[in-house]
Each structure stands twice: as structure tokens, then as C-alpha cells.
Amino acid sequence: MELRELRSFTTAARLRSISKAAVELGIGQPTVTMHIKKLEEEIDMVLFDRVRRPIQLTRAGQRLSEIATPLVEGIDSLVTQTTEAEERGPIDVASTPDIIPHTLLQVVRVFLKRYPHVHLRLRSETRTEVLRLVQEGEVDLGIVQHPERNEEFDFQGLFLYERVLITPLNHPLLKETLHSIDQIAKWPLILMGRGTYTRNILEEEFRRKGLNFEVVVELDSMDMIKRYVALGMGISVGPKLAIEKEDMKTLGVVSLANLLPVEQAGIVTLRRKSISTPTRNFMNVMKDVLAPEKTERRR
Numbered sequence: 001m002e003l004r005e006l007r008s009f010t011t012a013a014r015l016r017s018i019s020k021a022a023v024e025l026g027i028g029q030p031t032v033t034m035h036i037k038k039l040e041e042e043i044d045m046v047l048f049d050r051v052r053r054p055i056q057l058t059r060a061g062q063r064l065s066e067i068a069t070p071l072v073e074g075i076d077s078l079v080t081q082t083t084e085a086e087e088r089g090p091i092d093v094a095s096t097p098d099i100i101p102h103t104l105l106q107v108v109r110v111f112l113k114r115y116p117h118v119h120l121r122l123r124s125e126t127r128t129e130v131l132r133l134v135q136e137g138e139v140d141l142g143i144v145q146h147p148e149r150n151e152e153f154d155f156q157g158l159f160l161y162e163r164v165l166i167t168p169l170n171h172p173l174l175k176e177t178l179h180s181i182d183q184i185a186k187w188p189l190i191l192m193g194r195g196t197y198t199r200n201i202l203e204e205e206f207r208r209k210g211l212n213f214e215v216v217v218e219l220d221s222m223d224m225i226k227r228y229v230a231l232g233m234g235i236s237v238g239p240k241l242a243i244e245k246e247d248m249k250t251l252g253v254v255s256l257a258n259l260l261p262v263e264q265a266g267i268v269t270l271r272r273k274s275i276s277t278p279t280r281n282f283m284n285v286m287k288d289v290l291a292p293e294k295t296e297r298r299r
Helices: 003-015 018-025 029-043 059-088 100-114 127-135 197-208 222-230 245-249 277-290 292-298
Strands: 091-095 120-124 141-145 153-161 163-168 189-192 215-219 236-239 251-255 263-270
Touching (some): 091 100, 091 127, 100 277, 127 141, 127 263, 163 222, 189 222, 222 251, 245 251, 263 277
Parallel strands (some): 189 215
Antiparallel strands (some): 141 263
């Protein structure tokens, strides 16, 4: 006994018509007839009185209809509910605290306009922790600077991650040509917390060159760092993507592309992991927002 046979039978029983059942189910009338005959053969009972018009259920047919109709409707409802749940998410995304308030915010704004009913969950973590979460399947995707070569990950680069020097206006460093990391180490530093990617790169470079340096303020937000820099408490090194147009009224910003690596950043997913429809939609919105030229060429 198959579900399709029960569905044909219960639909014909409700409509009292083989032809109407075929139209509602979107299949041929001979197919509906075949399903019902096969069902009758399997249970060795006649289910319809075909002499009278419209066709009538026999007592056996009436009893089967009472049992089978809630079952078929429940299964059909389950499929619908499962599809709706699949379309609504949730989507679990992890990224670093410098990307979330700026680059990722642009993506989320567009995504929620297109898919207002999808449940989106964001986590702010260090780059190392984001990769761990992706690797262990705790999130659907991560958004970070290019990960080290790892056969477990798929990476789609979408935007450049360039570091810049951030100073108060009229700071002495703005009058110099930056040719060495030594020039930065001389000044009080305001940086993201320990373990964050850019800070690690900067401090490793300082130590490699044997430079002394002092971190006077540690914060977990580039927006707060910019405020403290503007107050004159120190200078900072951070991503160019964290600099807004209005920041140029209170800050000096100088590219460090000649001193620190410029990397590609984008989407990290676990290779061979099934990607849900909402997650794939989110990834497509990211591509539209962050790499529109590539997306347009691809289309």
C-alpha cells in the first residue's frame, strides 16, 4: 500500500469522482483508476460502488476513508510545514567584530528586505573561533579573511581586507611617509582585544623586528576605537572597511597596504555539508552586495 494510492482514493472519495480527483491531483484519470484498483486488490475489498453516479463509497470504502483521510492530510501538511520551516531558516552566521558592524550590516539590511520572514542568527567571534564553529558545524557559514589552506573548507572571496593606520587629525604621522612598521610602534596603541586577527599580525611584526610597543586601550569594537583615537588617547591599526565617510572629519587614515598584508575576505563553509535554501539565499545576497560587478558578469 503506497501513499500515492491512498491519496488518489481519499481525493476521489471526497469529490465522489475519479475525473475530478485526477484534475485536483494533476495526474491522468487512468492513473487514479489504477491506484484505486491496486488498493482494492491489496486489501481484497471493493471501495466504490461504480454503478451509481456520482460514485459512492461502499461500507469498506467509508471505513477506509475515515482512517486514511487524516493520515494523508497529516503527511501532506507535514511536507508543507517542513518546506516552510526550510524556507524560514534559521541561518547561523559567525563573523569577526570588525566585519559585523560594517560590511555584514550592509548585507543583512538587503537580505531582510528580500526575505523578511527568515530567522537569522549572528555570532561575533575571533577569526580562529569562527573557523572552528564552521568546522564543527555549529554555524552554517563564516565571514572572515581568507583562511589558511584547509581541505575541510570551501572559500568564496568577495571583498578586500586592507589595513589602515587611524590617527587623530593633525597627528605627526600624517606628515610622514610610512615606510616602516617602526614608525607605528613608537606611539600609544588602541587595539582590538587579544587574539583578534589584525592585532596578532601587527604584534607578530613588532616582535619579529624586536620593537617595543604599548597598548593603552583594548576594546571589542572598531567604532569605539575610532572614538578614543579621535580623543587623542593613541593611534590604531584596523580594517579600511571600518572607516565611514563621516570619520574623515575627526580622523586621519593612511593605507598600510605596503606594510601589512592585504587579504581577500568572504564566505567560509564546510565542504560537503548540505547548504539549506535560506543559507544559499543569504550567500547570494552577499555576492550581490559585496561583489556586484562579479555577479553582473556571471549573469
